[in-house]
Amino acid sequence: xxxxxxxxxxxxxxxxxxxxxxxxxxxxxxxxxxxxxxxxxxxxxxxxxxxxxxxxxxxxxxxxxxxxxxxxxxxxxxxxxxxxxxxxxxxxxxxxxxxxxxxxxxxxxxxxxxxxxxxxxxxxxxxxxxxxxxxxxxxxxxxxxxxxxxxxxxxxxxxxxxxxxxxxxxxxxxxxxxxxxxxxxxxxxxxxxxxxxxxxxxxxxxxxxxxxxxxxxxxxxxxxxxxxxxxxxxxxxxxxxxxxxxxxxxxxxxxxxxxxxxxxxxxxxxxxxxxxxxxxxxxxxxxxxxxxxxxxxxxxxxxxxxxxxxxxxxxxxxxxxxxxxxxxxxxxxxxxxxxxxxxxxxxxxxxxxxxxxxxxxxxxxxxxxxxxxxxxxxxxxxxxxxxxxxxxxxxxxxxxxxxxxxxx
Numbered sequence: 001x002x003x004x005x006x007x008x009x010x011x012x013x014x015x016x017x018x019x020x021x022x023x024x025x026x027x028x029x030x031x032x033x034x035x036x037x038x039x040x041x042x043x044x045x046x047x048x049x050x051x052x053x054x055x056x057x058x059x060x061x062x063x064x065x066x067x068x069x070x071x072x073x074x075x076x077x078x079x080x081x082x083x084x085x086x087x088x089x090x091x092x093x094x095x096x097x098x099x100x101x102x103x104x105x106x107x108x109x110x111x112x113x114x115x116x117x118x119x120x121x122x123x124x125x126x127x128x129x130x131x132x133x134x135x136x137x138x139x140x141x142x143x144x145x146x147x148x149x150x151x152x153x154x155x156x157x158x159x160x161x162x163x164x165x166x167x168x169x170x171x172x173x174x175x176x177x178x179x180x181x182x183x184x185x186x187x188x189x190x191x192x193x194x195x196x197x198x199x200x201x202x203x204x205x206x207x208x209x210x211x212x213x214x215x216x217x218x219x220x221x222x223x224x225x226x227x228x229x230x231x232x233x234x235x236x237x238x239x240x241x242x243x244x245x246x247x248x249x250x251x252x253x254x255x256x257x258x259x260x261x262x263x264x265x266x267x268x269x270x271x272x273x274x275x276x277x278x279x280x281x282x283x284x285x286x287x288x289x290x291x292x293x294x295x296x297x298x299x300x301x302x303x304x305x306x307x308x309x310x311x312x313x314x315x316x317x318x319x320x321x322x323x324x325x326x327x328x329x330x331x332x333x334x335x336x337x338x339x340x341x342x343x344x345x346x347x348x349x350x351x352x353x354x355x356x357x358x359x360x361x362x363x364x365x366x367x368x369x370x371x372x373x374x375x376x377x378x379x380x381x382x383x384x385x386x387x388x389x390x391x392x393x394x395x396x397x398x399x400x401x402x403x404x405x406x407x408x
Contacts, residue, residue: 003119004128006182007112008135010175014075014108015136019143019249020150021082021168026232027242028161035091037233041352044228046095048345050102051109052338059110059334063327067115068183072176074107079172085165089158102341110333117321117329118186123267125321130263130314137256137306143168144246202335209323209384210332212377213316217339219373220279223286223366224340225347226354234360238293251299255306262311271315271322272385278312279374281305286367290360319381322388 029035029043062070081100087093120128147164154163206214232245266274285305289298324332347366354362 002182003184003186004116004131006178007115008131010075010178011112011132012135012139012142013171013175013178014078015139016143016146016171019140019253020147020164021143024147024151024161024164024232024242026229027236029091029094030233032158032161033089033091033094035094037229037352037355039091040233041229041348043091043094043098044225045345045348046098047102047105048225048341048348050099050104051106051341052102052345054103054106055110055337055341056331056334058107059114059337060328060331062111062114062330062334066185067111067118067330068179068185070107070111071115071183072179074104074109074111075172075176075179076104077101077107078104079169079176082165082172083169086162106334106337106341109337110330113317113333114330115183115185116317117326122318122322126266126271126314126318127260127263129317130260130266130310133259133263133310133313134257137253137259137310140253140256141250144249147246148243202331205325205328205331206335207323208380210320210335212380212384213320213323214336214339215377216279216373217336218343219376220283220370221340221343222347222369223363225344225349226351226362226366227347228344229348229351230355230360230362234290234355234363235295235298237359238295240295244295248298248302251302252306255303256310258307259310259314263314265311266315266318270385270389271319272381274315275312275319276374276378276381278308278310278315279370281308282312283367283370283374286370287364289367290362290364293360319385323384 026040026044029040030037035043058070058074078101081097081104084097084100085094116128116132117125146167150163150167151160154160231248235245235248262274282305285301285308288301292298320332320336321329351362354365358365
């Protein structure tokens with residue numbers, strides 16, 4: 001329980017820094033660094049290059065050297081790279097700094113998700129992921145709420161943005177120290193790493209159900225990459241203020257505080273149904289975002305999507321763990337993250353070009369891709385959930401268990 005609290009608190013802090021920075025970054029790049037739309041896309045893409053290139057490698061490394069070292073290293077790198085933003089307004093350097101932030105995220109993401117699986121059982125795993133998600137989005141609410149006064153303390157303009165970067169960097173540095181002091185990996189995880197087990201090739205790790213999760217990760221995250229570049233600029237084009245833009249983040253994030261409730265539901269009911277219904281609502285929301293210019297409707301759908309993600313994400317995470325071999329969970333998490341980041345990278349690179357032609361409809365395109373991915377993978381995961389339920393929901397799939405025990 002203590003380890004769960006530590007991870008949740010540190011996640012809250014990291015996401016508060018992230019939430020304070022990201023909504024204003026495209027506007028800062030355009031108004032202070034005088035970057036073109038295409039260059040803003042390149043800078044955003046650099047983050048996803050880092051996560052795409054390193055998630056699989058660092059996720060797999062966490063299986064052998066431990067989750068804690070990867071989390072501490074990743075948060076520390078994120079703190080340093082965010083601090084570097086205050087040294088220049090040259091867009092070229094920002095590309096490098098965003099790349100380093102991506103590498104830091106690649107170290108933290110798969111390792112922290114696998115660590116949550118290490119310290120929980122299947123009967124309680126969804127609620128643990130729910131509490132983690134609640135903490136993360138609590139930070140995402142606090143970050144934008146704090147960004148305005150922090151910017152005001154910096155005097156507004158360029159130094160107002162710099163103050164936000166300093167704030168985010170300081171929060172990340174404090175998080176790294178807290179992780180180093182307090183996190184203790186469970187004994188069974190340490191013993192498992194000491195076992196001499198032949199590492200299976202990826203073609204054996206990627207079973208049918210895991211491939212389905214990877215496809216969902218890819219098709220549902222193109223929109224995220226496009227959103228990072230386009231969202232704030234699209235709303236500004238519709239006449240929205242920066243305050244309104246921050247409020248769209250908050251409207252989405254507040255319902256995410258109920259993720260712990262979604263976790264309890266996922267531990268008791270059908271994880272497949274919860275996951276797919278929530279992801280479908282989220283995809284529909286993306287379609288709407290590009291198809292309307294009604295600012296009131298934006299806020300309303302932001303909140304609805306937040307509810308959908310709050311109950312679907314814990315179910316998805318626990319379901320993925322059930323179909324994964326425990327010994328190589330970090331590698332699986334890394335593969336899923338790689339798929340997500342590659343899709344987001346493509347979104348950041350192509351969105352600026354498409355935005356000039358189709359405006360906000362580029363966000364709608366992301367929603368359509370997500371619907372296609374869900375339709376393609378639904379039969380595979382529905383059968384897998386039926387198989388798990390028939391053998392007892394507290395047990396991993398037979399395929400994952402066999403792979404975990406191979407070559408011990």
